[in-house]
Amino acid sequence: MTKPFLSIENLTQTYPDGQGGTMTVFGNATFGVEKGEFVCILGHSGCGKSTIMNILAGLAEPTSGVVVMDGREVSGPSLDRGVVFQNYSLLPWLSTLKNVSFGVAARHPEWSKAEVLEHSRKYLAMVGLEGDVIHRKPSQLSGGMRQRVSIARAFANHPKLLLLDEPFGALDALTRGTIQDELLKIWGDSGQTVFMITHDIDEAILLADRILLMTNGPFARVAESVEITIPRPRNRTAIVEHPNYYAIRNHLVQFLGKRSKELAGQASDGATQSPETVRIDLTDAADEPTPEPRLRAVNT
Amino acid sequence: MPSLSLNQRALLLSVVMLVVGLLVWEAAIPAQKAVGELTEYERLTGGGAPKAGVPPPSQVLAKAWEELSNPFYDAGPNDKGIGIQIGYSIYRVLSGYLMAAVVAIPLGFLIGMSPVAYKALNPFIQVLRPISPLAWMPLALFIIQDSEASAIFVIFICSIWPMLINTAFGVAGVRQDWVNVARTHELGHLKTAFTVILPAAAPTIVTGMRISIGIAWLVIVAAEMLVGGTGIGYYVWNEWNNLDLTSVIFSILMIGVVGMMLDAAFASLQRAVAYAE
Ligand SMILES: Nc1ncnc2c1ncn2[C@@H]1O[C@H](COP(=O)(O)OP(=O)(O)OP(=O)(O)O)[C@@H](O)[C@H]1O
Ligand SMILES: [Mg+2]
Numbered sequence: 001m002t003k004p005f006l007s008i009e010n011l012t013q014t015y016p017d018g019q020g021g022t023m024t025v026f027g028n029a030t031f032g033v034e035k036g037e038f039v040c041i042l043g044h045s046g047c048g049k050s051t052i053m054n055i056l057a058g059l060a061e062p063t064s065g066v067v068v069m070d071g072r073e074v075s076g077p078s079l080d081r082g083v084v085f086q087n088y089s090l091l092p093w094l095s096t097l098k099n100v101s102f103g104v105a106a107r108h109p110e111w112s113k114a115e116v117l118e119h120s121r122k123y124l125a126m127v128g129l130e131g132d133v134i135h136r137k138p139s140q141l142s143g144g145m146r147q148r149v150s151i152a153r154a155f156a157n158h159p160k161l162l163l164l165d166e167p168f169g170a171l172d173a174l175t176r177g178t179i180q181d182e183l184l185k186i187w188g189d190s191g192q193t194v195f196m197i198t199h200d201i202d203e204a205i206l207l208a209d210r211i212l213l214m215t216n217g218p219f220a221r222v223a224e225s226v227e228i229t230i231p232r233p234r235n236r237t238a239i240v241e242h243p244n245y246y247a248i249r250n251h252l253v254q255f256l257g258k259r260s261k262e263l264a265g266q267a268s269d270g271a272t273q274s275p276e277t278v279r280i281d282l283t284d285a286a287d288e289p290t291p292e293p294r295l296r297a298v299n300t
Numbered sequence: 301m302p303s304l305s306l307n308q309r310a311l312l313l314s315v316v317m318l319v320v321g322l323l324v325w326e327a328a329i330p331a332q333k334a335v336g337e338l339t340e341y342e343r344l345t346g347g348g349a350p351k352a353g354v355p356p357p358s359q360v361l362a363k364a365w366e367e368l369s370n371p372f373y374d375a376g377p378n379d380k381g382i383g384i385q386i387g388y389s390i391y392r393v394l395s396g397y398l399m400a401a402v403v404a405i406p407l408g409f410l411i412g413m414s415p416v417a418y419k420a421l422n423p424f425i426q427v428l429r430p431i432s433p434l435a436w437m438p439l440a441l442f443i444i445q446d447s448e449a450s451a452i453f454v455i456f457i458c459s460i461w462p463m464l465i466n467t468a469f470g471v472a473g474v475r476q477d478w479v480n481v482a483r484t485h486e487l488g489h490l491k492t493a494f495t496v497i498l499p500a501a502a503p504t505i506v507t508g509m510r511i512s513i514g515i516a517w518l519v520i521v522a523a524e525m526l527v528g529g530t531g532i533g534y535y536v537w538n539e540w541n542n543l544d545l546t547s548v549i550f551s552i553l554m555i556g557v558v559g560m561m562l563d564a565a566f567a568s569l570q571r572a573v574a575y576a577e
Contacts, residue, residue: 059480077483089477093499093575102495106485139576157485 003068004032005193006161010272011065013051025051026220027267030274031212038187038194040204042252043214044260049197050086053163056195057083069161079107082159084167088150090138097134100124100153107157123156126182128175143170151179155186164196177236180207201252206234212275213255216264223263225275226251243282251280322357329356355546363546378538386558388530393516396455404460408467433458433519437526447527458519459512466508470501502573510566517559
């Protein structure tokens with residue numbers, strides 16, 4: 001069996017529970033991400049999504065288990081893995097432009113100063129930050145603007161793997177839509193692999209090739225891997241017309257609403273925990289039973 | 301007065317307090333030295349001599365004018381202009397202070413980055429820090445055998461602690477998120493230290509530097525009183541020996557003014573490195 005581009009093998013993370021014992025966030029999590037794939041991960045707050053992402057980024061060491069990317073074990077962070085942090089993590093003493101350009105300069109040490117600034121401005125403009133704003137400090141920006149700076153910083157570096165931790169959480173629907181489109185464009189052009197955490201089911205269906213579903217912690221599991229059987233290019237208004245849309249959506253809502261709780265709290269006892277692949281496709285002859293699609297109002 | 305801003309009102313109040321204070325001082329002086337009321341004995345023992353009493357502010361102002369209009373004259377070892385004396389003091393403070401900074405800031409960085417270094421050096425710091433800088437003076441004089449260098453050493457030893465402790469504290473407190481940004485961009489150790497940790501810790505470090513320069517200026521006066529020769533501390537002591545209280549008061553004021561200017565310089569440095577999160 002050939003390994004996928006990104007392979008997460010028997011990943012276990014425990015923390016001290018504050019009362020002398022240990023608390024297992026997740027145990028023996030095992031899954032893979034193919035090259036060029038766009039994967040979203042959904043799960044309730046506190047189940048361990050950011051923890052997984054920090055391990056993928058190489059910022060944290062798991063208690064046990066390994067992450068292999070491109071045939072090499074991940075040990076420590078790398079410019080090949082770009083991160084948009086949940087809390088933006090901008091450097092408050094640098095201007096918006098410098099926050100992006102210092103990263104670009106780190107990626108391309110051979111570029112001239114003018115090239116670095118030009119490239120940085122381009123990506124800031126792409127997330128809608130132009131003019132005076134880019135000379136302001138992060139403390140003088142709104143939450144959504146800061147989030148966009150952090151997105152620009154990660155996108156500008158063209159990492160092989162983009163790790164996005166709720167990258168659009170603080171944005172209004174309109175800006176969010178624009179940046180989602182930009183993300184899809186960059187991803188489509190570059191062949192990058194994207195691993196994205198989100199709380200927004202509709203966003204996940206719009207963007208992802210595959211959605212990983214996590215059960216509640218502790219002992220969280222990546223329980224299911226749901227294929228999004230809707231062809232690209234996807235359009236935010238037309239996508240809801242697709243016969244698979246509500247079937248998939250209902251499955252996800254069902255999981256997050258009910259089954260994530262029912263499946264929670266089971267220790268893995270050392271067994272490898274791989275997600276079960278779920279494929280919902282009403283367009284070809286129904287070969288497996290799928291949940292009845294129900295009509296429902298959607299807020300997109 | 302609603303038409304005046306807060307600053308204007310404060311300034312007005314300051315001026316009023318200054319004027320009233322000076323008037324009260326001026327008015328209080330003649331009562332002390334009405335020569336006519338002194339007894340024969342007091343007159344004979346010098347009670348009536350003009351220099352023996354506390355001088356009125358007008359005299360101090362006249363002295364200030366005289367000294368400040370020619371601050372750099374040099375008429376022998378015991379008669380130098382106030383500018384020269386202050387210059388000596390500032391020179392000693394700055395050389396001792398800069399040496400302390402060169403040692404304290406890199407060492408503080410190391411302690412802040414490494415818990416082992418912190419634990420290892422902490423007992424030494426805790427014992428050495430509370431020692432009055434002047435207590436080092438005899439040892440310094442004996443070992444260094446040079447009064448000038450000993451004064452500088454005392455400044456060095458007193459300014460090192462606040463800088464060392466604040467640097468270590470500031471570096472240890474840099475948010476992990478910012479360090480993670482540096483790590484994901486594969487910045488090397490040195491690059492991380494200069495582009496992330498130093499700017500992040502700079503406000504705390506500069507606060508330490510500001511405390512240090514304040515202490516150094518306090519200590520130099522005492523050190524120069526002991527060491528003698530030159531400097532504003534020696535000048536105060538010398539004028540006291542001459543019973544020239546006008547000069548003593550004038551130099552006290554000058555010590556305050558120079559201290560304030562040193563502090564103001566670091567306050568502006570502090571503003572320059574400050575950032576809002
Ligand atoms: N350094 C730590 N020490 C102890 N426990 C931790 C630590 N970091 C995270 N945890 C615990 O691990 C669990 C998972 O945290 P994580 O931040 O990964 O959640 P998350 O899925 O990203 O949640 P959210 O959606 O709210 O961001 C939580 O229960 C949290 O309390
Ligand atoms: Mg999180």
